[in-house]
Amino acid sequence: MTKSFFTVAIGASAGGLSPLIDFFDHIPININCAFVVITHLKRDHRSSLDELLSKHTSLPLIRMEKDMQLEVGNIYLLIENTAVKITNGYLKVEARDDKVANSSVNIFFKSLADDCGEMGIGIILSGGGYDGLEGAKRINERGGKVMVQDPSTAxxxxxxxxxxxxxxxxxxxxxxxxxxxxxxxCAPPANKQTAE
Known part of the structure; x- marks a missing residue:
């Protein structure tokens, strides 16, 4: 199935709120992307990321509480005690495993690579550990792109x-x-030429 828009997955953990805010402060409402924000969350506390980001974007913020179709122009947020994958353009929510180490970024990045190919983009922001690395490798293998926050700013x-x-x-x-x-x-080719 041909993808008509980019799917941008953003992985973050400790220290990730400030860069998320800074990032979305600079994203226009008409960008040809859907965003899926995967953060490391406590299992038993409701995430308030939707409320915090609402002051910094006019794009709809959707807590992924159930399976749903991915649509351009939305920001989808992982919720507490879950993991999510994308399959055939649908976000599939599942219970988080019982492992101590959180691998939610890898789980989504790998599915993004398989489902979106070159229309998948992974972004890694502040956080400790290696979550996201294996998924980033697969995004590259499938023709997608990976970008990273400059560690000096994380x-x-x-x-x-x-x-x-x-x-x-x-x-x-x-x-x-x-x-x-x-x-x-993510700009159309004509706009890219103009920008260059």
């Missing part, structure tokens, strides 16, 4: 550094510049 550098050290991100930038890069990547 509160916690583990997740961004793991991608830089073991994979090949197309951009390593501060969050506002990641947004600008994404706008350029």
């Amino acid at each position: 509160e916690i550098q583990g997740m961004p550094l793991s991608i830089i050290d073991f994979d090949h991100p197309v951009a390593v930038l501060k969050p506002a510049d990641l947004a600008k890069k994404l706008i350029h990547m």
